Amino acid sequence: MRLSRYFLPVLRETPAEAQIASHRLMLRAGMIKQAAAGIYSWLPLGYRVLRNIERIVHEEQQRAGHIPLLMPTLQPADLWRESGRYDAYGPEMLRIRDRHDRDMLYGPTNEELITDIFRSHVSSYKDLPLTLYHIQWKFRDEVRPRFGVMRGREFLMKDGYNFDLTREDALHAYNRHLVSYLRTYERMGLQAIPMRADSGPIGGDDTHEFLVLAETGESEVFYDSAITDLKFGSRAIDYDSHAECRAVLEEFTSRYARTDETHDPALFEQIPEERRRVARGIEVGQIFYFGTKYSEPMGATVQGPDGKAVPVHMGSHGIGVSRLAGALIEANHDERGIIWPREVAPFHVGIVNVKQGDAAADAACEGLEAALGKAGLEVLYDDREERAGAKFATMDLIGLPHRITVGPRGLDKGVVELTDRRTGESEEIKPELVAERLTQG
Ligand code: ATP
Ligand code: MG
Secondary structure, three states: OEHHHOOOOOOOOOOOOOOOHHHHHHHHOOOEEEEEOOEEEEOHHHHHHHHHHHHHHHHHHHHOOOEEOOOOOEEEHHHHHHHOHHHHOHHHOEEEEOOOOOEEEEOOOOHHHHHHHHHHHOOEHHHOOEEEEEEEEEEOOOOOOEOHHHEOOEEEEEEEEEEEOOHHHHHHHHHHHHHHHHHHHHHOOOOEEEEEOOOHHHOOOEEEEEEEEOOOOOEEEEEEHHHHHOOOOOOOOOOOOHHHHHHHHHHHHOOOEEEOOOOOHHHHHOOOHHHEEEEEEEEEEEEEEEEOOOHHHHOOEEEOOOOOEEEOEEEEEEEEHHHHHHHHHHHOEEOOEEOOOHHHOOOOEEEEEOOOOOHHHHHHHHHHHHHHHHOOOOEEEEOOOOOHHHHHHHHHHHOOOEEEEEOHHHHHHOOEEEEEOOOOOEEEEOHHHHHHHHHOO
């Protein structure tokens, strides 16, 4: 992509309304534009990041055997009257009336809708286990939308729902989600710690939240520092194996890690003092087991092996897809801008031509752009008639993992400069070797 033909409206000034780094940087890097309080347009650069996050979420959900579908954003109120949540949900729910005076709502979550789909089409235990999920916009009329996409009113969420015959199977689905979430966050270059949490309006007994540690997090967290040594890594996992998934859950939730709602000071005191941590975290996901809370009132039953109809055991599992864009920046930035982890970066590499219009420099940049593209890398080539300093500042701000600087002085020696955004380290390299360097490992 040539920057001269792209749409990257970077801001020179720091927007006054943004209180935290990720919000400031998303506005400055031209990733988002506020449409109304807590409602954002995703500009091209931001949209590329959002799509990358979505892609990873899809891949990891499908790896765990979960099936994608797409439900609408608008839902009929009647379904929520069946579960009893229409009145219970409160002013966070955006209620709408259509021209025929039918009560509708913009979905804050989808337990009712998915349960309706399930009960319409599934009647035998032989069709279980089943986990369906989608990535769709939600609306919650938050009292205080703030911090940009971190606490929006409209936001993108992956929400998945498992249907199982027994409590034991549903707990396996819970553990399977925990494993798939650990993989998902790690692939994005994030460490998200599962913490025992409070279930809130979704209901149920078993729930874990996944928190990314950051000073600007909204939740207070208490944990044993040993938990941050745990890595999922590249280990293979059989998602069908109850024992394997349970072992991962036990490994990652055996040590103390709780949010302020479930914090137990007496238990916390038992951790050696030097390992006790009190910090702040950003909630990037939550999993719930809630049994028959929805299937019973809504009549989602299956015929069991003995021929008797039984309500299915369910859980729901959410990932804050749009919030993750902000959380990733909170965890990866410096005073100059964003530092994208490779898997979610909007482009892998930026090319800076320090002497636009110089025939040799232009030709070298174009050659690099073509070679890197051929090697499967996504390239943003800054071909604007701009000062080199301004080009560097833009590249640092938007945080692409690698920058290639091309200028006549280097080209005379047969080299370009390759710079790593995270470490700041630069090396001179022959242009024809760059593609290989960036694709190995
Ligand atoms: P919170 O406690 O932050 O209000 P929640 O517990 O109500 O969130 P869930 O119902 O668990 O949210 O939704 C799943 C995920 O969706 C959350 O873990 C979070 O990452 C994301 N999310 C929830 N509310 C918002 C919001 N207002 N803006 C952006 N993302 C959100
Ligand atoms: Mg939650």
